[in-house]
Amino acid sequence: MNLQENITRIKKIIESINENNFEIEDSIFDYEGDLSNSMGLKIKNKKNDENFGHVVLCKLIYGLTKDPILKKYFDLDSKQNKIFNNENCLYLHDMFVEPIHRNKGIGKIVLKQAHNKALENGFDYIVLGTETDNLVANKLYNGFGYNEFLNPEEKYKFYYIKL
Numbered sequence: 001m002n003l004q005e006n007i008t009r010i011k012k013i014i015e016s017i018n019e020n021n022f023e024i025e026d027s028i029f030d031y032e033g034d035l036s037n038s039m040g041l042k043i044k045n046k047k048n049d050e051n052f053g054h055v056v057l058c059k060l061i062y063g064l065t066k067d068p069i070l071k072k073y074f075d076l077d078s079k080q081n082k083i084f085n086n087e088n089c090l091y092l093h094d095m096f097v098e099p100i101h102r103n104k105g106i107g108k109i110v111l112k113q114a115h116n117k118a119l120e121n122g123f124d125y126i127v128l129g130t131e132t133d134n135l136v137a138n139k140l141y142n143g144f145g146y147n148e149f150l151n152p153e154e155k156y157k158f159y160y161i162k163l
Contacts, residue, residue: 029113035121038062040093043117045110053097053106055114060084060127063091069156070129084125084160090118092128095137107140119163129158 032042040058044051064071070091083089092114097106118126128146130137132155146159 035059035090038065041117042094043110043113045106045113051098052101052104053110054094055092055096055110056094057090057092057114057118057126059086060089060091061086063093063127066091066093067129070127070158074150074158084127088123089125089127089160090114090123092126095128107136108144111140111144115161115163124163125160126163127158127160129156131155132157 028046030044030046032044033039035041035058038058040056040062042054042056044054046052058066064074095107095110097110114126128141130141132138132151138157141159141161144161146161148157149160150158
């Protein structure tokens with residue numbers, strides 16, 4: 001590859017980064033539902049009515065009804081759980097980024113917004129579960145400082161974060 005081809009390639013990369021940042025910076029959040037029911041609060045990241053991705057938070061008690069693996073291994077009333085309760089912890093039960101918007105930082109943005117909403121509503125923790133082989137999600141949660149606290153099955157693990 002000659003010098004001119006390298007310059008052209010670098011310019012395309014910079015343009016791509018700038019386009020992605022524009023989409024992210026210019027996007028807005030839209031909210032559906034609330035934390036007071038089992039459907040939870042859906043936080044959507046969008047621009048011009050195009051959805052980039054979303055995250056859904058609900059009270060921990062509702063997470064137990066949505067996630068059978070969590071319910072099987074996590075008992076709010078047991079002595080195993082001295083930290084998390086329905087008053088201080090939310091369950092992140094759905095996070096999704098549209099395939100055409102992946103690798104642009106959308107997951108980080110909606111996760112940060114979930115943290116902000118949890119704090120605004122007086123919650124101290126977020127708990128979530130993901131498949132062990134979902135490398136992108138596991139990398140995202142580890143990068144945010146989530147701690148693995150329960151790995152009940154080889155194919156599934158749970159994380160928490162103190163906000």
